[in-house]
Amino acid sequence: VSVIGRVSVCHWSCRCLSLVVSVSVIVSVIGRVGVCHWSCQCLSLVMSCLSLVVSVSVIGHSYDGEEEAFPGPQGINVGSFPKDFRYGGPDEYDSEAAGGPSADNKPRILLMGRQRSGKSSIQKVVFHKMSPNETLFLESTTKIIKDDVSNSSFVQFQIWDFPGQIDFFHPTFDSEMIFRGCGALIFVIDAQDDYTSALQSLHETVTRAYKVNPGIKFEVFIHKVDGLSDDYKIETQRDIHQRANDELADIGFDSINLNFYLTSIYDHSIFEAFSKVVQRLIPQLPTLENLLNIFISNSGIEKAFLFDVVSKIYIATDCSPVDMQSYELCCDMIDVVIDISCIYGAKEDGDNETFDCQSSSIIRLNNATILYLREVNRYLAVVCILREDSFERQGLIDYNFHCFRKAIQEVFEVQHKMAALSKLPPDLNDTATIQSNGLVGQGHTSDVLS
Numbered sequence: 001v002s003v004i005g006r007v008s009v010c011h012w013s014c015r016c017l018s019l020v021v022s023v024s025v026i027v028s029v030i031g032r033v034g035v036c037h038w039s040c041q042c043l044s045l046v047m048s049c050l051s052l053v054v055s056v057s058v059i060g061h062s063y064d065g066e067e068e069a070f071p072g073p074q075g076i077n078v079g080s081f082p083k084d085f086r087y088g089g090p091d092e093y094d095s096e097a098a099g100g101p102s103a104d105n106k107p108r109i110l111l112m113g114r115q116r117s118g119k120s121s122i123q124k125v126v127f128h129k130m131s132p133n134e135t136l137f138l139e140s141t142t143k144i145i146k147d148d149v150s151n152s153s154f155v156q157f158q159i160w161d162f163p164g165q166i167d168f169f170h171p172t173f174d175s176e177m178i179f180r181g182c183g184a185l186i187f188v189i190d191a192q193d194d195y196t197s198a199l200q201s202l203h204e205t206v207t208r209a210y211k212v213n214p215g216i217k218f219e220v221f222i223h224k225v226d227g228l229s230d231d232y233k234i235e236t237q238r239d240i241h242q243r244a245n246d247e248l249a250d251i252g253f254d255s256i257n258l259n260f261y262l263t264s265i266y267d268h269s270i271f272e273a274f275s276k277v278v279q280r281l282i283p284q285l286p287t288l289e290n291l292l293n294i295f296i297s298n299s300g301i302e303k304a305f306l307f308d309v310v311s312k313i314y315i316a317t318d319c320s321p322v323d324m325q326s327y328e329l330c331c332d333m334i335d336v337v338i339d340i341s342c343i344y345g346a347k348e349d350g351d352n353e354t355f356d357c358q359s360s361s362i363i364r365l366n367n368a369t370i371l372y373l374r375e376v377n378r379y380l381a382v383v384c385i386l387r388e389d390s391f392e393r394q395g396l397i398d399y400n401f402h403c404f405r406k407a408i409q410e411v412f413e414v415q416h417k418m419a420a421l422s423k424l425p426p427d428l429n430d431t432a433t434i435q436s437n438g439l440v441g442q443g444h445t446s447d448v449l450s
């Protein structure tokens with residue numbers, strides 16, 4: 001019993017049980033004195049006392065052991081979906097570990113809009129895999145909710161979900177702090193409701209934010225369009241676009257650029273819109289697009305997306321236009337691959353890293369089209385759409401993909417090098433920046449592919 005008590009992972013009740021049993025053994029032994037030989041009884045008494053001493057000492061230091069085994073609440077990984085559901089162990093591209101921005105320095109995406117416009121639902125559906133129907137039960141947000149999204153080395157930002165009613169004049173509202181480090185501001189308008197007051201609020205929010213930080217990208221989600229007919233959607237978008245821009249022009253703010261998206265959590269439009277928002281925050285986007293263009297033109301591929309696997313946001317695509325159906329097909333493919341990998345790919349040693357360098361998939365559609373998925377790194381995958389006859393040269397495609405992946409890794413390396421350099425003293429930093437900038441040129445990346 002005292003041995004059980006010593007197991008550091010045991011519950012404290014085991015240790016108490018151990019103490020109680022030891023005491024009762026001593027009592028019963030004392031009670032038996034007179035029946036056995038006196039030497040046996042003495043031995044038994046000594047053993048019991050030893051057991052008692054061991055148990056007491058185990059109880060004495062038990063909580064030290066427990067703390068090691070169970071890190072307290074601060075040690076538990078809570079927060080955004082990607083952290084709970086990541087496919088691997090510790091993050092090899094973890095921003096802080098790699099010298100990247102700490103949580104507070106990550107670019108921010110602010111989600112603002114009137115009450116019940118759908119802000120929290122968007123965040124939960126895109127980054128926490130909540131099913132759209134479950135959002136019906138979401139409670140109203142009463143304070144700013146900060147969510148750290150760092151599931152890929154390219155997608156590193158915080159999302160701040162604001163309550164519907166923001167009072168810009170409230171003393172606790174620090175616009176300087178809120179808008180200063182902000183990369184993009186998403187303003188959500190409920191298209192199923194009367195949007196006159198939402199437009200006023202949009203105007204007020206945009207002008208205030210612009211005064212603090214003119215570099216913010218302003219994105220307007222005309223949301224909940226699932227309930228509208230196609231004609232009405234277009235008409236609503238035109239009307240909101242016109243009125244919002246006219247109001248800004250009236251006060252001389254016509255240099256502010258607002259981007260409009262028709263979105264709904266009930267289809268892929270919300271993922272597509274978020275993809276565009278995130279892409280505008282990725283400084284390496286032109287390099288990534290260029291790499292994809294070279295890759296597809298040399299491999300007979302019609303369309304390719306570079307996906308962040310967990311969120312299904314595409315962080316880059318080639319220069320051909322994106323049609324919604326292709327994007328949906330690719331998203332569905334990622335779901336299939338991840339589901340199958342989770343069921344059949346789990347390793348025997350309990351390692352749940354199911355999305356790895358071996359991950360790839362080919363799906364043949366009945367219209368002579370092929371969907372081809374390849375892992376780029378533990379967060380990113382390329383999904384390509386191509387004709388069946390182009391896939392006859394799979395060796396060539398695989399070789400080109402190999403070069404593409406190598407080039408992407410170099411982009412990562414430069415990013416990390418730059419992040420590390422930004423921490424050097426300014427005089428050292430200048431020389432080093434010039435040297436490492438020489439690596440990023442298109443010529444260099446094209447060389448790798450050719």
Ligand SMILES: Nc1nc2c(ncn2[C@@H]2O[C@H](COP(=O)(O)OP(=O)(O)OP(=O)(O)O)[C@@H](O)[C@H]2O)c(=O)[nH]1
Nearest residue numbers: 116117118119120121135136140141164224264265
């Ligand atoms: N039809 C439809 N309903 C949606 C959509 N997005 C959100 N909703 C619903 O809108 C309601 C409000 O959503 P919330 O996400 O709580 O809205 P919010 O803007 O965060 O609200 P506050 O926290 O009060 O500011 C919920 O019942 C959602 O189910 C959408 O795309 N289509």
